[in-house]
Amino acid sequence: MAPVAERMKAMRARRNARGVREIRLTAPDARAASVRDRIAAHCASLNYQHEDAAMAWVEAISEFDEPGFDAAR
Numbered sequence: 001m002a003p004v005a006e007r008m009k010a011m012r013a014r015r016n017a018r019g020v021r022e023i024r025l026t027a028p029d030a031r032a033a034s035v036r037d038r039i040a041a042h043c044a045s046l047n048y049q050h051e052d053a054a055m056a057w058v059e060a061i062s063e064f065d066e067p068g069f070d071a072a073r
Contacts, residue, residue, distance in 0.1 A: 015021065028035045 012022070028038075030036060030039070
């Protein structure tokens with residue numbers, strides 16, 4: 001096995017032992033004009049009354065808004 005392949009195999013074994021596995025994610029490239037245009041179109045089509053209601057609900061149930069919440073814990 002090539003040295004790089006051996007290192008990758010060892011790294012996967014260490015992660016496996018810790019109960020961690022590698023996943024790969026892909027995301028749209030926000031540097032691309034087509035992606036920025038698509039995002040702008042989606043934002044323009046939002047119904048802000050519904051968005052405000054959704055945000056109010058999220059804030060109402062959020063544990064981070066509790067008095068004395070310590071984000072460092």
